Amino acid sequence: MRAVLSKTPGGPETLVVEDVLDPTPKTGEVIIEVKAVGINYPDTLIIEDKYQFRPERPFSPGAEVAGVVEAVGEGVKGVRKGDRVIAVPGWGGLVERLAVRAETVIPIPDAMSFEEAAALIMTYGTSYYALKDRAQLKAGETLLVLGAAGGVGAAAVELGKAMGAKVVAAASTNDKVEFALELGADNGLIYPSGPMDKAAQKALSGEFKLATGRDGADVVYDAVGGDYADPALRAMDWNGRYLVVGFPAGIPSLPLNLTLLKSVSVIGVFWGAAVMRDPKAHAANMVELMQMYADGKIRPRVSKTFPLEKSGEAIKALGDRQALGKIVVTVES
Numbered sequence: 453m454r455a456v457l458s459k460t461p462g463g464p465e466t467l468v469v470e471d472v473l474d475p476t477p478k479t480g481e482v483i484i485e486v487k488a489v490g491i492n493y494p495d496t497l498i499i500e501d502k503y504q505f506r507p508e509r510p511f512s513p514g515a516e517v518a519g520v521v522e523a524v525g526e527g528v529k530g531v532r533k534g535d536r537v538i539a540v541p542g543w544g545g546l547v548e549r550l551a552v553r554a555e556t557v558i559p560i561p562d563a564m565s566f567e568e569a570a571a572l573i574m575t576y577g578t579s580y581y582a583l584k585d586r587a588q589l590k591a592g593e594t595l596l597v598l599g600a601a602g603g604v605g606a607a608a609v610e611l612g613k614a615m616g617a618k619v620v621a622a623a624s625t626n627d628k629v630e631f632a633l634e635l636g637a638d639n640g641l642i643y644p645s646g647p648m649d650k651a652a653q654k655a656l657s658g659e660f661k662l663a664t665g666r667d668g669a670d671v672v673y674d675a676v677g678g679d680y681a682d683p684a685l686r687a688m689d690w691n692g693r694y695l696v697v698g699f700p701a702g703i704p705s706l707p708l709n710l711t712l713l714k715s716v717s718v719i720g721v722f723w724g725a726a727v728m729r730d731p732k733a734h735a736a737n738m739v740e741l742m743q744m745y746a747d748g749k750i751r752p753r754v755s756k757t758f759p760l761e762k763s764g765e766a767i768k769a770l771g772d773r774q775a776l777g778k779i780v781v782t783v784e785s
């Protein structure tokens with residue numbers, strides 16, 4: 453089978469496509485014939501050895517896949533050959549066939565395409581865990597989403613609306629803000645795309661306050677970091693919750709005096725670790741997400757697809773800040 457491999461640390465240009473042996477199912481495993489692979493920011497980090505996990509090389513990036521069960525190993529119950537399923541292996545997904553533990557696969561609803569299914573779990577799983585379990589977002593509260601047209605950001609916009617919040621979407625271009633408004637955001641603003649000095653940060657904080665309303669944001673969803681974090685923190689309401697999700701723009705330092713003045717909680721979000729520590733809570737969130745999909749409240753927006761052999765270009769497009777919603781690699785075997 454074909455596999456996209458990282459053999460040396462580096463950018464997407466270092467990835468190679470090679471023929472490797474097909475996997476065979478061990479006890480308790482299923483083999484998935486992969487149809488689609490969701491691309492996520494961690495794919496840009498893991499190939500450069502900058503992610504929380506550092507798999508042994510050669511390895512394939514690709515954290516989440518959707519496909520059809522092609523074979524089942526001994527002892528597998530509840531999953532059958534021909535089932536349409538999602539798996540979130542963390543890496544290893546940019547391949548034609550993948551072995552995973554049977555109990556980890558999630559059935560794909562009939563109405564959901566493979567592309568949507570491959571773009572669902574990491575983004576909505578992260579954002580739902582962040583908004584529901586970590587921030588305890590309530591109906592009527594104001595949610596400010598930074599990077600609102602990216603993968604987890606767009607999911608946060610839709611989930612925020614589904615949870616009854618007033619959602620303010622912030623992003624670096626007009627197209628991205630328009631995209632977030634189409635997803636249901638109540639209000640949007642464009643922020644500068646490059647680094648900001650103190651004056652520009654102060655001005656941005658004023659814009660955040662204007663866009664969120666007189667009292668500021670109850671919850672900030674920050675999957676961007678960098679120079680955007682300080683202005684967002686300054687635009688928070690009393691008892692605000694600041695969600696630390698990711699740092700594509702760099703790891704910021706926050707002035708803790710601001711958290712004291714507004715009684716703000718800064719809350720770390722590490723979805724992957726939370727899933728491992730509390731699989732039952734994760735499974736319950738997945739059931740709720742699937743129900744929201746069935747009710748038409750959420751829908752992954754796949755704006756661009758690439759074939760397997762162009763996986764490097766797909767990862768590059770995401771890293772270059774080009775994605776609206778999700779980028780997905782499709783696999784023809």
Ligand SMILES: NC(=O)c1ccc[n+]([C@@H]2O[C@H](COP(=O)([O-])OP(=O)(O)OC[C@H]3O[C@@H](n4cnc5c(N)ncnc54)[C@H](OP(=O)(O)O)[C@@H]3O)[C@@H](O)[C@H]2O)c1
Binds near residue numbers: 492623722771
């Ligand atoms: N904590 C967790 O459990 C968890 C789980 C999944 C992902 N994450 C993290 O969340 C972040 C977003 O992931 P994603 O998959 O949603 O990525 P994505 O689709 O690429 O979205 C990232 C957004 O960040 C913004 N951005 C700002 N500066 C950037 C820069 N220098 N380079 C690239 N993007 C920049 C972009 O929006 P604008 O152009 O509008 O600024 C972009 O839309 C990543 O840091 C990822 O590692 C965390």
